[in-house]
Amino acid sequence: MNRRSLAEPQPQSLRERFRETTVQAVLAAAEEVFADAGLHAAHMGEIATRAGVAVGTLYNHFADREALLAGLMEARFAEMLADMDAALRASAGRPFRERLRALLIAKLGYWDRHRKFVQIVLQGETGRYQQTFPHAWGKMKTKMREIHSRAEKVMVQGIKEKAVRPELADLASFFLIGMMRALVIREVVLGIGEGLAIEVDRLLAAFLGGVGA
Amino acid sequence: MNRRSLAEPQPQSLRERFRETTVQAVLAAAEEVFADAGLHAAHMGEIATRAGVAVGTLYNHFADREALLAGLMEARFAEMLADMDAALRASAGRPFRERLRALLIAKLGYWDRHRKFVQIVLQGETGRYQQTFPHAWGKMKTKMREIHSRAEKVMVQGIKEKAVRPELADLASFFLIGMMRALVIREVVLGIGEGLAIEVDRLLAAFLGGVGA
Amino acid sequence: MNRRSLAEPQPQSLRERFRETTVQAVLAAAEEVFADAGLHAAHMGEIATRAGVAVGTLYNHFADREALLAGLMEARFAEMLADMDAALRASAGRPFRERLRALLIAKLGYWDRHRKFVQIVLQGETGRYQQTFPHAWGKMKTKMREIHSRAEKVMVQGIKEKAVRPELADLASFFLIGMMRALVIREVVLGIGEGLAIEVDRLLAAFLGGVGA
Amino acid sequence: MNRRSLAEPQPQSLRERFRETTVQAVLAAAEEVFADAGLHAAHMGEIATRAGVAVGTLYNHFADREALLAGLMEARFAEMLADMDAALRASAGRPFRERLRALLIAKLGYWDRHRKFVQIVLQGETGRYQQTFPHAWGKMKTKMREIHSRAEKVMVQGIKEKAVRPELADLASFFLIGMMRALVIREVVLGIGEGLAIEVDRLLAAFLGGVGA
DNA sequence: CATGAATGAGATTTCATTCAT
DNA sequence: AATGAATGAAATCTCATTCAT
Numbered sequence: 009m010n011r012r013s014l015a016e017p018q019p020q021s022l023r024e025r026f027r028e029t030t031v032q033a034v035l036a037a038a039e040e041v042f043a044d045a046g047l048h049a050a051h052m053g054e055i056a057t058r059a060g061v062a063v064g065t066l067y068n069h070f071a072d073r074e075a076l077l078a079g080l081m082e083a084r085f086a087e088m089l090a091d092m093d094a095a096l097r098a099s100a101g102r103p104f105r106e107r108l109r110a111l112l113i114a115k116l117g118y119w120d121r122h123r124k125f126v127q128i129v130l131q132g133e134t135g136r137y138q139q140t141f142p143h144a145w146g147k148m149k150t151k152m153r154e155i156h157s158r159a160e161k162v163m164v165q166g167i168k169e170k171a172v173r174p175e176l177a178d179l180a181s182f183f184l185i186g187m188m189r190a191l192v193i194r195e196v197v198l199g200i201g202e203g204l205a206i207e208v209d210r211l212l213a214a215f216l217g218g219v220g221a
Numbered sequence: 222m223n224r225r226s227l228a229e230p231q232p233q234s235l236r237e238r239f240r241e242t243t244v245q246a247v248l249a250a251a252e253e254v255f256a257d258a259g260l261h262a263a264h265m266g267e268i269a270t271r272a273g274v275a276v277g278t279l280y281n282h283f284a285d286r287e288a289l290l291a292g293l294m295e296a297r298f299a300e301m302l303a304d305m306d307a308a309l310r311a312s313a314g315r316p317f318r319e320r321l322r323a324l325l326i327a328k329l330g331y332w333d334r335h336r337k338f339v340q341i342v343l344q345g346e347t348g349r350y351q352q353t354f355p356h357a358w359g360k361m362k363t364k365m366r367e368i369h370s371r372a373e374k375v376m377v378q379g380i381k382e383k384a385v386r387p388e389l390a391d392l393a394s395f396f397l398i399g400m401m402r403a404l405v406i407r408e409v410v411l412g413i414g415e416g417l418a419i420e421v422d423r424l425l426a427a428f429l430g431g432v433g434a
Numbered sequence: 435m436n437r438r439s440l441a442e443p444q445p446q447s448l449r450e451r452f453r454e455t456t457v458q459a460v461l462a463a464a465e466e467v468f469a470d471a472g473l474h475a476a477h478m479g480e481i482a483t484r485a486g487v488a489v490g491t492l493y494n495h496f497a498d499r500e501a502l503l504a505g506l507m508e509a510r511f512a513e514m515l516a517d518m519d520a521a522l523r524a525s526a527g528r529p530f531r532e533r534l535r536a537l538l539i540a541k542l543g544y545w546d547r548h549r550k551f552v553q554i555v556l557q558g559e560t561g562r563y564q565q566t567f568p569h570a571w572g573k574m575k576t577k578m579r580e581i582h583s584r585a586e587k588v589m590v591q592g593i594k595e596k597a598v599r600p601e602l603a604d605l606a607s608f609f610l611i612g613m614m615r616a617l618v619i620r621e622v623v624l625g626i627g628e629g630l631a632i633e634v635d636r637l638l639a640a641f642l643g644g645v646g647a
Numbered sequence: 648m649n650r651r652s653l654a655e656p657q658p659q660s661l662r663e664r665f666r667e668t669t670v671q672a673v674l675a676a677a678e679e680v681f682a683d684a685g686l687h688a689a690h691m692g693e694i695a696t697r698a699g700v701a702v703g704t705l706y707n708h709f710a711d712r713e714a715l716l717a718g719l720m721e722a723r724f725a726e727m728l729a730d731m732d733a734a735l736r737a738s739a740g741r742p743f744r745e746r747l748r749a750l751l752i753a754k755l756g757y758w759d760r761h762r763k764f765v766q767i768v769l770q771g772e773t774g775r776y777q778q779t780f781p782h783a784w785g786k787m788k789t790k791m792r793e794i795h796s797r798a799e800k801v802m803v804q805g806i807k808e809k810a811v812r813p814e815l816a817d818l819a820s821f822f823l824i825g826m827m828r829a830l831v832i833r834e835v836v837l838g839i840g841e842g843l844a845i846e847v848d849r850l851l852a853a854f855l856g857g858v859g860a
Numbered sequence: 861c862a863t864g865a866a867t868g869a870g871a872t873t874t875c876a877t878t879c880a881t
Numbered sequence: 882a883a884t885g886a887a888t889g890a891a892a893t894c895t896c897a898t899t900c901a902t
Contacts, residue, residue: 043349044349045349046261046348046349046350046353047261047348048260048261048262049352049353051895051896052897052898053896053897062862063863063864063897063898064861064862064898064899064900065861065863067897067899068861068862069861072897072898127347127349130347131344131347131349133406133410134344134346134347134348134406135344135347135348136258136262136340136344139258139262140259170434171434172432172433172434173432173434175423176423176426176427176432179404179420179424179427179432180432182403182404182406182407183403183432184432186400186401186402187399187403188399189402189403190392190396190398190399191395193346193395194395197347207392210388210389210392213389214392215431215432215433216431216432216433217430217433218427218428218429218430219385219386219389219392219397219428219429220384220385220430221383221386243886243887264871265871265872266871266872274887274888275888275889276872276873276888277874277886277887277888277889277890278887278888280872280873280874281885281887282886285872285873456882456883469775471778472687472774472775473774474686474688475687475775477874477876478876478877479876487883488883488884488885489876489877489885490878490883491882493876493878494883495882499876499877553775557770557773557774557775559773559832559836560766560772560773560832560836561685561686561770561773561774562683562685562688562766563685565684565688566685597859597860598859599858599859599860601849602849602852602853605829605830605846605849606858608829608830608832608833609829609853609858610858611829612825612826612827612830612832613822613825613829614825615825616818616821616822616825616828617825619773619825623772636814636818640822640857641857641858641859642857642859643857643859644853644854644855644856644857645811645812645815645818645819645822645823645854646811646812646854646855647809647810647812669865690891691892691893691894692892692893701868702894703865703868703894703895703896704866704867705894706893706894706895706896707864707865707866707867708865711894712893712894
């Protein structure tokens with residue numbers, strides 16, 4: 009997708025810049041529609057309308073509906089992973105809790121800025137799309153595993169530092185993700201809450217210290 | 222499942238029993254198909270085939286596809302709530318942690334016995350079905366709120382007993398449900414784990430005491 | 435259908451009388467439903483419900499939906515023809531205008547008492563039912579021809595008596611029936627008018643003398 | 648049919664002309680099928696086949712089956728009303744009988760050229776379509792009232808000119824329409840007759856002067 | 861590249877008819 | 882005879898995808 013090198017300053021033709029714009033518009037529209045209508049009820053016509061293009065145009069950039077979804081996953085997950093990796097790099101050498109906090113802020117922050125994307129991921133996690141969107145579903149699994157691996161990495165550091173109970177080690181990152189998902193659902197589905205990143209410290213407290221007194 | 226006692230003198234007419242049987246077969250088939258294929262990709266023809274009846278028969282018992290889904294939710298949630306209420310009654314007067322444990326065992330136990338149902342609920346929680354299955358979706362919301370209220374009730378007891386940190390009180394039951402959901406996803410979606418109820422003590426430990434050392 | 439002679443006083447078994455009642459109830463219900471919903475939209479279930487019987491019962495008396503419609507036509511047209519023939523017999527030997535008046539009163543009177551039946555006939559005349567109800571349609575055509583022949587017979591008398599213009603002879607009975615149909619449509623479809631028979635003299639005046647001054 | 652003048656400088660784009668053609672083909676096919684099979688037995692598949700397009704194409708131009716019927720009514724009634732209004736304009740200032748004759752010729756002439764349309768209207772008048780085609784039925788009623796109002800207008804002139812018997816005034820236009828309908832039924836349903844317009848003078852004679860000697 | 865009408869496979873739903881009780 | 886659940890053919894409508902302009 010990204011055929012131009014980073015060094016190439018601004019030699020793009022107008023046409024090419026326009027193409028870039030069209031693709032971005034299409035992806036943004038797809039994000040809205042897949043999130044709002046649901047993966048199955050997201051119709052190409054609606055996406056085209058919201059992107060301000062004709063249906064045919066969608067097919068000039070993406071082979072089919074699934075490729076559009078996969079392309080969207082590709083783009084958004086790449087951005088999120090970049091944010092998370094930046095947070096990990098910036099906190100390299102710091103203790104477990106601090107690094108975990110940095111990672112959570114990166115992830116929850118990205119989610120706060122991309123609610124629609126989160127809704128799509130939630131559907132993908134729990135819906136049954138292996139058969140209906142095999143390619144996009146595979147892409148999402150891969151990306152989610154990468155996300156998970158970032159959390160695992162920090163969790164391993166925590167175990168080494170004896171900051172995580174070893175008997176819960178295998179469940180720890182699942183619980184963490186589950187608690188984050190709970191915040192998302194509380195907010196996105198139930199409409200409670202004022203943002204995800206704002207809860208990072210209460211989340212950390214509950215995750216590491218429990219809700220018990 | 223076995224609602225009639227053996228002593229019951231006048232069993233229903235053959236007609237009525239037959240009718241009951243058909244409905245149960247249809248609900249069971251619907252449960253499988255909605256879970257395996259996904260809410261939107263569950264086709265009436267497939268449900269009929271698995272139930273061993275003709276398509277038309279589905280419509281003799283349920284007005285349309287959505288009514289079938291709603292009927293299924295009604296039946297299963299009623300069973301689950303009955304189990305949870307029995308656990309609450311049986312543990313009445315016991316301390317917070319014990320009651321919470323009883324409640325979790327009831328819920329996770331039901332889930333262990335009804336994996337397909339759980340998959341449907343997961344989809345309903347995170348998918349976008351307000352517009353496509355408005356009635357079934359409403360029913361599910363109602364039932365989920367009832368489930369939630371059971372957890373909240375115990376949580377309130379925990380706060381009263383000073384067994385729950387007050388500053389986390391508003392998030393506690395969300396986190397608990399999120400951690401349970403994490404176990405489900407680990408098992409159902411990723412295929413890890415040997416049952417949900419078996420993890421109840423590690424879940425409780427992490428929830429109340431945190432994963433931190 | 436009428437297997438018993440008129441002389442047979444009351445030797446019918448209860449069962450047979452009950453059967454008679456059921457058939458009459460079914461015919462009456464069919465009359466309502468075919469008239470109200472339209473020939474195509476008349477559903478067997480609705481007919482059964484209005485007759486107070488089960489669907490299966492309909493099929494114990496009539497081979498299929500079309501046979502039910504044909505049976506209804508048979509019964510009602512027979513009654514109507516009997517009325518018309520009685521009028522013709524009673525007015526035998528009287529002059530044209532008087533006989534025509536008697537015939538019209540018989541026909542319009544029957545219609546006044548059987549509005550639903552008239553609505554079915556109207557549909558049958560102008561709808562396209564040769565293919566969908568071939569048998570019932572054939573029966574109706576036959577009966578209508580019989581009706582027409584009564585009118586023609588009187589019209590021939592009128593020509594003989596030089597009471598009808600010979601150059602309009604071939605159209606006269608069509609116009610007459612068209613004017614009667616106009617009264618029916620005005621009343622049944624548009625809801626204007628207080629009965630058909632009441633207009634018999636204005637109809638005769640217009641038919642024989644024209645509306646011109 | 649030919650709405651664009653030859654002088655018109657910018658004819659529509661090919662796209663637009665093509666679109667127009669498709670709609671006309673669909674309407675023509677619908678006219679045939681609704682007339683031949685009957686309003687309820689007219690199937691979308693048959694209409695598509697006769698129009699030489701795919702089923703889906705029908706739905707690109709008409710929301711559903713009823714909208715197709717309504718669209719057809721709209722188009723044909725507009726043409727017929729245009730013919731009738733032209734006749735009224737051309738005969739403005741002429742005496743009653745002459746104007747009535749002009750109006751009848753316009754109407755019967757249009758009918759002669761659009762037999763299929765007439766069959767549909769006959770069904771609509773006498774069938775029970777309020778519930779099954781509410782929108783199309785409403786449109787037809789509206790249009791028929793407009794037709795009726797043309798006849799009434801001339802009839803009022805006839806009364807003013809003392810050319811119509813006042814005691815029959817309220818029934819006159821119903822009878823006239825009934826007599827026209829009789830001609831149509833004679834021809835369309837029974838297959839007698841050589842055209843409607845050819846009978847206009849005998850119709851007028853019978854309507855104004857009666858069939859009596 | 862953009863357009864949008866045409867395509868047609870496929871899904872839901874209806875309802876006349878059957879038949880075991 | 883009466884019942885009414887089961888049947889399945891058939892119809893309407895949807896919408897992803899194609900392709901001529």
